[in-house]
Amino acid sequence: MRQISITVRPENGFEVPHNDGYQVYSSILSCIQNTDEKISLYIHETPLHSISVSGLLGDFSWGHRPGHKRLSPNASYKIQIGISDPREEEIYESLILSLFRPDTAISLDQGSLLIERVEKRSLTYPEMLAEVMKYKRPLLAFRFLTPTCIQFKNSRVTEMFPHRGAVFYSLLSKWNQVCPEGMQMGIDQDEFGRYLIEKPEPESYQTYSVLVNTVHDARRDHPRPIFKQGFVCDCNYLVTSDASATFRNAVTLLSLFAPFSGVGNSVARGCGQVRTMIKEGNNGRRKNH
Numbered sequence: 001m002r003q004i005s006i007t008v009r010p011e012n013g014f015e016v017p018h019n020d021g022y023q024v025y026s027s028i029l030s031c032i033q034n035t036d037e038k039i040s041l042y043i044h045e046t047p048l049h050s051i052s053v054s055g056l057l058g059d060f061s062w063g064h065r066p067g068h069k070r071l072s073p074n075a076s077y078k079i080q081i082g083i084s085d086p087r088e089e090e091i092y093e094s095l096i097l098s099l100f101r102p103d104t105a106i107s108l109d110q111g112s113l114l115i116e117r118v119e120k121r122s123l124t125y126p127e128m129l130a131e132v133m134k135y136k137r138p139l140l141a142f143r144f145l146t147p148t149c150i151q152f153k154n155s156r157v158t159e160m161f162p163h164r165g166a167v168f169y170s171l172l173s174k175w176n177q178v179c180p181e182g183m184q185m186g187i188d189q190d191e192f193g194r195y196l197i198e199k200p201e202p203e204s205y206q207t208y209s210v211l212v213n214t215v216h217d218a219r220r221d222h223p224r225p226i227f228k229q230g231f232v233c234d235c236n237y238l239v240t241s242d243a244s245a246t247f248r249n250a251v252t253l254l255s256l257f258a259p260f261s262g263v264g265n266s267v268a269r270g271c272g273q274v275r276t277m278i279k280e281g282n283n284g285r286r287k288n289h
Contacts, residue, residue, distance in 0.1 A: 001124075001260040002092050004081040006099060006106075007117040008056075010071045014111035015063040019147055019210030021055030021270010023108045024079055028053065028095070031106070035098035039091055050085030050178050052262035054078070055146055055270035056113075076116060079106075080273065082260040085178035096120065123256070125180060131278075132252045139281030140237040140255045142167070146273040147208040149230035150264035158228055158265070160207050162235040164196040165189050167263055171254040174261040185250050195243035196251065198235055205233040212266040228266060238281065252278060 016023060032039055058077035060069035071077065083092045098104070099118055106113040142162070150159040150166045159166040169189045176184045208230055214223045237255075239248045255276045262272040 001086070001257070002083045002120060002122045003260055004092075004095060004099070005119045005121075006079040006081070006115060007076050007119075008079060008106060008113035009076050009116055010073050011105075011112050011114055013071060013073050014108075015065060015068040015070050016056065016108060016110065017211060018067055018069055018208060019055065019212070019270050020069075020108070021053055021146060021266075021273075022211055024055050024106070025053045025269045027106045027108060028081070028099075031098040031104065032091075032094055035094055039094045050083055050088055050174075050261070051091070052080075052082040052084075052260070052267035052273060053270060054080040054273040057145060057273075071111070077113070080259075082262065084174065084257065084260040086180075087178075123260070125183065128253060128256050131256060132249050135248075135252055135278060135280055137281055138239060138248065138252045138255075139279040140239075140251065141277040141279060142235050142237065142255070142258070143275040143277075144232045144235070144263070144272075145275060146270055147210045147228075147230035147232055148264045148272040148274070149210070149212070149228040149266055150272075151228075158230060160229060160231055162198060162200055162231065162233055164198045164237055165192045167198075167235075168192040168196065168237075168251060168254055170264050171258055171261065175254060175257055178261075187247070187250060191247060192251075195240045195247050197238045197240065199238065200233050200235040205231065207231050210271065212269045212271060228271065230264065230271060 056077045056079060059075055060071065063070045081095060099115065102115065104115050106115065144162065150170050152159065169192060172185060172187055209227050210230065211225050212228050214225050239251060255278055258274045258276050261267070263274050264272040266272070
């Protein structure tokens with residue numbers, strides 16, 4: 001698994017939507033096309049479950065238009081791209097080639113971003129497993145950086161709260177799609193509800209409705225925006241004292257995996273970006289839930 005962190009600076013101050021990931025994703029595709037048209041076509045035509053794009057992370061001021069925020073030319077911002085499937089290594093290499101050049105600019109609707117620095121990190125499956133074994137009583141600290149839209153199965157409804165079952169079942173589904181043969185995990189969603197406790201920070205909790213795509217409306221013959229609803233917040237997850245060691249190790253592994261895969265839907269278009277920290281803590285107890 002690999003993650004690319006791109007530090008950018010706006011050429012001028014300009015506004016972007018609250019969910020700028022849709023614009024950033026489109027611009028990155030253009031950069032890839034300039035480097036490798038074959039891979040660009042593959043990304044357009046293939047539903048990729050293993051690429052996540054954060055959009056812009058940093059400090060913003062209020063925009064003049066509703067649903068917008070303003071970038072400062074005196075500030076730097078970061079874009080994080082995660083690739084969780086080793087089989088898509090070629091895509092990763094193409095991203096590096098297209099974005100590493102110092103003269104490259106990322107063009108958005110209202111302005112451009114100059115690339116200052118590109119950093120990369122990787123984490124192998126053996127390294128993840130070794131890290132998991134360090135924790136006997138893990139406290140799983142999640143910071144949901146961008147609106148996280150977890151769609152309930154077989155519906156159009158999205159979660160508006162970092163419920164343990166929704167968050168970890170989403171991660172489990174992503175893990176099982178990309179992990180090496182033999183490393184799939186069979187955990188029922190009810191087990192996340194039974195053996196995990198969520199403790200969100202109320203001051204950090206916000207909800208959003210964000211643009212994630214635009215489709216052509218054949219009946220009205222014009223583009224139609226697609227919005228999803230989601231949340232951002234800080235949330236700690238504790239494993240209950242009666243959970244098995246196998247379950248404890250599984251949720252710790254999924255927490256390490258989360259920054260690469262993102263959580264929920266539309267992670268390639270800026271949603272569901274998360275930063276995680278694992279600490280040694282006290283076991284969660286049912287009576288505190």
